[in-house]
Amino acid sequence: MRIALLLALAALFVAFPLAFPWLAFVFTLVISKGFAALGVAVLLRAGLISIGHALFYSLGAYTVAYLSRGAGVTDLILQLAGAVAVSSLVGLIIGLFMVRYRGIFFAMLNLAVSMVFFTLLSKLYALTGGTDGVRIGTPTLFGTTIERDTLESILLYGGLVLAFGVGYLVHRYLKSPMGEALPAVETNEIRLEYLGIAVPRVLLAAYVASAGLAGLGGAMYGLLVGHVSPELAYWTISGQLVLVAVLGGIGGVVGPFVGAFFLEIIRSFAVIYFDNIWNLIIGAGLLIVIFFLPRGLYGLIERATQRGPRR
Amino acid sequence: MWKLAATLAVGLGVIAGPAAAQDRPERIGMGIFTFTSGPAAAYGMPGRNAAELIIEQINEAGGIGGVPIAPTYVDEAQGGEGVVSEFRRLAGDQSIGVMVAALSSGNCMALAPIADQLEVPMVTWNCDTHQLFLGEEHPYVFRPNSSTVPEFISYAAYLAQKSPDATRIAIINPDYAFGHDAAQIFTGAMKAFNPDVEVVAELFPKLGTASFNTEISRIAAARPDVIFSNLWGADLENFVRQAQARGLFRSSQVVLALGESVLQRVELPEGVIVGVLGDGWWMSPDAQANERTKEFVSAYRERFGEYPVFPAMKMANTILAVQAAYEKAIEASDGWPGRADLREAFAGLELETLTGTVTVREDHDGLVDQLVGVTVASDEHDFPVIGEMVRYPADQVTPPVGEDPMAWIGTLTPDFAASLPKPGSYE
Numbered sequence: 001m002r003i004a005l006l007l008a009l010a011a012l013f014v015a016f017p018l019a020f021p022w023l024a025f026v027f028t029l030v031i032s033k034g035f036a037a038l039g040v041a042v043l044l045r046a047g048l049i050s051i052g053h054a055l056f057y058s059l060g061a062y063t064v065a066y067l068s069r070g071a072g073v074t075d076l077i078l079q080l081a082g083a084v085a086v087s088s089l090v091g092l093i094i095g096l097f098m099v100r101y102r103g104i105f106f107a108m109l110n111l112a113v114s115m116v117f118f119t120l121l122s123k124l125y126a127l128t129g130g131t132d133g134v135r136i137g138t139p140t141l142f143g144t145t146i147e148r149d150t151l152e153s154i155l156l157y158g159g160l161v162l163a164f165g166v167g168y169l170v171h172r173y174l175k176s177p178m179g180e181a182l183p184a185v186e187t188n189e190i191r192l193e194y195l196g197i198a199v200p201r202v203l204l205a206a207y208v209a210s211a212g213l214a215g216l217g218g219a220m221y222g223l224l225v226g227h228v229s230p231e232l233a234y235w236t237i238s239g240q241l242v243l244v245a246v247l248g249g250i251g252g253v254v255g256p257f258v259g260a261f262f263l264e265i266i267r268s269f270a271v272i273y274f275d276n277i278w279n280l281i282i283g284a285g286l287l288i289v290i291f292f293l294p295r296g297l298y299g300l301i302e303r304a305t306q307r308g309p310r311r
Numbered sequence: 312m313w314k315l316a317a318t319l320a321v322g323l324g325v326i327a328g329p330a331a332a333q334d335r336p337e338r339i340g341m342g343i344f345t346f347t348s349g350p351a352a353a354y355g356m357p358g359r360n361a362a363e364l365i366i367e368q369i370n371e372a373g374g375i376g377g378v379p380i381a382p383t384y385v386d387e388a389q390g391g392e393g394v395v396s397e398f399r400r401l402a403g404d405q406s407i408g409v410m411v412a413a414l415s416s417g418n419c420m421a422l423a424p425i426a427d428q429l430e431v432p433m434v435t436w437n438c439d440t441h442q443l444f445l446g447e448e449h450p451y452v453f454r455p456n457s458s459t460v461p462e463f464i465s466y467a468a469y470l471a472q473k474s475p476d477a478t479r480i481a482i483i484n485p486d487y488a489f490g491h492d493a494a495q496i497f498t499g500a501m502k503a504f505n506p507d508v509e510v511v512a513e514l515f516p517k518l519g520t521a522s523f524n525t526e527i528s529r530i531a532a533a534r535p536d537v538i539f540s541n542l543w544g545a546d547l548e549n550f551v552r553q554a555q556a557r558g559l560f561r562s563s564q565v566v567l568a569l570g571e572s573v574l575q576r577v578e579l580p581e582g583v584i585v586g587v588l589g590d591g592w593w594m595s596p597d598a599q600a601n602e603r604t605k606e607f608v609s610a611y612r613e614r615f616g617e618y619p620v621f622p623a624m625k626m627a628n629t630i631l632a633v634q635a636a637y638e639k640a641i642e643a644s645d646g647w648p649g650r651a652d653l654r655e656a657f658a659g660l661e662l663e664t665l666t667g668t669v670t671v672r673e674d675h676d677g678l679v680d681q682l683v684g685v686t687v688a689s690d691e692h693d694f695p696v697i698g699e700m701v702r703y704p705a706d707q708v709t710p711p712v713g714e715d716p717m718a719w720i721g722t723l724t725p726d727f728a729a730s731l732p733k734p735g736s737y738e
Binding site: 020021022025026029122123125129130131132133135148149221225226227229231232267268271272275276278279 | 347348384385386389390391392393395396397399400402403416417420421424425428440442447486487488491
């Protein structure tokens with residue numbers, strides 16, 4: 001039942017951009033943000049709120065920019081893989097000291113590190129192009145040059161396939177002992193230690209995974225928009241990722257994607273129809289969800305699918 | 312499911328519909344990108360106001376080739392991805408003929424390749440970064456405005472003529488590309504005009520700084536002859552108020568590159584060098600000699616309660632450039648001009664604006680005169696106006712086509728500054 005619902009959602013996802021081409025961009029953005037928010041959601045399961053994942057998100061995009069401009073790596077697959085590798089590696093280094101902190105300290109420390117990165121991106125003018133950012137060219141695929149339009153289709157449909165693949169992997173990870181230990185960290189960390197589970201290791205794995213996911217999302221963003229500026233590393237983007245994860249709900253892997261979808265659609269339509277008060281509309285939409293759907297939008301899916309068999 | 316099928320069908324119909332038709336449309340769609348919320352709205356709203364007014368005036372006079380303009384405004388404050396997404400959506404709408412985008416240079420850099428990809432003409436109204444056309448060709452992007460290079464070397468030239476003995480310069484610019492670029496261009500030109508020039512302080516406070524006390528202390532301690540700044544909006548107002556209280560305007564010659572935009576809001580002392588990053592000063596002799604400009608200015612004043620600062624004039628002039636391009640394209644093509652025809656028309660476009668003339672060069676960059684002057688008290692207004700004006704001819708202060716702008720600044724000599732019109736020559 002749940003699978004069927006997912007497939008139906010995916011079909012809608014594919015159909016709409018065919019009818020309204022401009023939605024293709026918005027939908028690809030949804031996938032990209034969904035990946036990053038999924039990364040945040042993994043940590044949220046352990047009760048750790050990171051207000052700094054824009055670091056990895058922007059790092060993914062900047063890695064793609066450097067691979068194509070500086071290093072001459074133009075292949076799409078290699079660029080994506082490179083972005084995931086770089087952000088996971090940086091996630092490992094930062095994670096080594098981050099996993100010692102909990103609660104507000106974890107949140108603030110992530111924020112601090114990401115803002116240092118933001119400042120570096122803005123100030124290292126010669127390296128990063130400053131606040132005007134850097135342009136990201138159209139990549140090649142398996143040695144052949146592709147058109148911009150082709151790239152956009154690849155990012156949307158390939159991205160959807162990738163989202164299913166990665167989503168499945170993350171789902172398996174969350175059901176594995178390492179993943180199941182995450183909620184246990186939140187409920188009773190000491191008990192977990194007594195059970196003989198090394199909490200720092202559990203958290204480090206989660207941190208690296210979440211950094212890699214955010215990097216993947218960022219790389220997709222960079223390829224899609226074709227331009228990246230330090231704005232992407234600003235704390236408001238981190239906040240948005242947390243918001244997306246909470247909106248969508250952290251109960252399942254699909255949640256963050258649904259959250260990203262909701263946010264982007266509201267934003268798009270608010271900007272079109274209420275160009276003077278669009279921020280107000282977004283805020284109101286978010287409040288409604290948070291008040292009435294405490295388990296996020298994913299809670300709706302859960303409810304629908306649990307009732308299903310009883311009927 | 313039926314709903315979905317219906318939506319699909321309607322959507323496909325929309326795609327298939329207008330592709331071939333080149334009849335005269337009912338209206339000309341125009342996407343206009345500016346900041347209408349957040350701190351940058353201080354600069355972006357005059358642009359939007361001016362767009363509203365000039366479009367209304369054009370439509371009242373019969374529109375373009377008999378067709379009224381229908382603007383769609385997009386708020387740049389929603390961030391890069393939102394701006395890109397809106398641009399794409401509007402470009403997908405075939406009734407939109409042209410985009411007027413954008414205020415922020417970062418947004419222009421992000422939108423330019425998309426304009427090329429979607430083959431929709433994009434006309435920049437305020438992003439003056441010289442990086443836009445540097446090293447990359449944009450067949451669909453045009454700038455009927457000047458770039459940062461002529462804009463900031465004009466201040467150096469004015470200084471070289473007005474206070475040739477000034478050698479110690481201090482710079483306080485906002486901490487992003489616009490501020491850093493301006494510092495580099497201004498310093499380069501100052502050194503070219505007078506090799507003895509040294510930078511005694513270079514400060515880049517971040518955007519939205521409320522207190523400039525430490526910066527002002529550091530500048531005062533450096534005892535500069537000249538203080539140059541391209542701060543703008545609320546930052547500029549704060550800086551002026553605080554610097555005035557500390558006597559900076561008395562001890563040094565201050566240059567406020569975007570000073571005209573705050574003349575009506577903050578009390579600037581006399582003798583401050585200000586300009587308009589182009590020729591868009593509503594009180595310039597050329598503007599005052601133009602009936603249309605006078606009409607625009609008084610209508611603007613009446614509706615929005617202030618005179619149109621230069622971002623407003625820039626926007627109005629840019630939309631006039633779009634109108635001129637359309638008229639040229641209508642003449643050149645049989646049916647109604649499509650996007651590609653409009654693009655053709657922009658190349659080599661020349662027109663009279665509200666405040667002078669603009670030429671779009673073959674590299675798509677604009678040639679616009681540069682107006683610089685100092686603040687003087689006015690008999691007519693309760694705020695200072697610009698006096699001792701000079702109008703530097705565009706072709707003299709703009710790097711030639713195909714030359715690296717930074718390298719070109721390096722080739723300037725003291726004779727160059729001496730060869731330009733003198734301060735006070737524009738009356």
